[in-house]
Amino acid sequence: MRISASNLGCIRGDREVFSGVNLSVSSGEVLAVVGPNGAGKSSLLRIIAGLVRMTLGQLRLDGGDPELTIPEQAHYVGHQDALKPSLSVTENLSFWARYLGTDRIAVTDALEAVGLAAIRDLPAGYLSAGQRRRLSLARLVAVRRPIWLLDEAASALDVAAQARLIELMRAHLAGGGLILAATHAPLGLDDARELRLGGV
Numbered sequence: 726m727r728i729s730a731s732n733l734g735c736i737r738g739d740r741e742v743f744s745g746v747n748l749s750v751s752s753g754e755v756l757a758v759v760g761p762n763g764a765g766k767s768s769l770l771r772i773i774a775g776l777v778r779m780t781l782g783q784l785r786l787d788g789g790d791p792e793l794t795i796p797e798q799a800h801y802v803g804h805q806d807a808l809k810p811s812l813s814v815t816e817n818l819s820f821w822a823r824y825l826g827t828d829r830i831a832v833t834d835a836l837e838a839v840g841l842a843a844i845r846d847l848p849a850g851y852l853s854a855g856q857r858r859r860l861s862l863a864r865l866v867a868v869r870r871p872i873w874l875l876d877e878a879a880s881a882l883d884v885a886a887q888a889r890l891i892e893l894m895r896a897h898l899a900g901g902g903l904i905l906a907a908t909h910a911p912l913g914l915d916d917a918r919e920l921r922l923g924g925v
Contacts, residue, residue: 726788726871726903727751728773728795734781735768742768744781748905748920752788752871755894755904755917764923766907767804770874773905774801789871799872800865804880806857810850814841817849818863825868835867840889854881865893873897875906887913 727749734744743765750756758766771777773784775796786795808817818832836842839859844852849860858881865873873894879887891913894904898914906912 726786726901728784728786728872728903728905730773730782730784732782733769733772733779733784735765735772735777736780737768737777743922746782746920746922750903750905750918752901752903753898755898755906755912755914757912757917757919758905758907758922759909759919760922766922767876769922770801770876770905770907771803774799774874776801795872798870799874800868800870801874801876802861802865802878803876806861808849808852808857808860811848813846813848814852814860815845817860818867821864822867825864825870831867832863835863835865838866838889838893839863840886855883855886858882859886859889862890862893865897871902873902873904873906875904875908877908878906879908879910 729749731747733746735742746769748756758769760766768777772779773795789798814836815832818835822832836845839862841856841859841863852860862878879890882890894914897904
């Protein structure tokens with residue numbers, strides 16, 4: 726599987742966020758999107774996720790399921806953690822698992838993988854920022870999708886949780902997945918290539 730883009734451009738309001746962006750990332754590879762605030766890192770990921778309209782250029786997927794679009798084969802983890810405070814940790818993840826298509830066993834395994842199994846019955850409204858982020862990341866494990874679009878995925882995570890995330894990313898890549906990650910900090914993956922936005 727490979728995602729490639731040529732001459733991508735994005736305009737938000739009356740401002741050109743970026744233009745002329747070219748990229749290619751294949752199964753087993755990770756591409757770190759770096760640059761200063763406002764350079765368009767989040768916008769680029771949101772274009773690939775189908776959440777922002779592409780102003781210019783072409784986006785292509787080679788391989789994967791020919792019946793599905795890129796967004797249908799991708800997980801997008803953005804800045805906001807999509808959780809309902811009144812639902813428990815398990816109920817929140819179970820909702821996403823049902824919506825995206827998996828079973829309860831996968832939910833249990835996913836909570837173990839992100840270190841939240843011990844508080845599975847706690848309402849999400851009581852979670853810390855780091856725990857909320859880990860619950861959002863649990864979707865990556867509960868529902869297998871080959872493309873991970875991660876926007877500052879390590880935000881609010883402590884050192885131990887960051888190490889868990891690195892291991893999840895390594896396992897995903899080893900299984901043939903691909904990752905595009907917008908980040909200000911090193912991903913902790915030695916073979917990560919970089920795409921620099923904003924003239925950095």
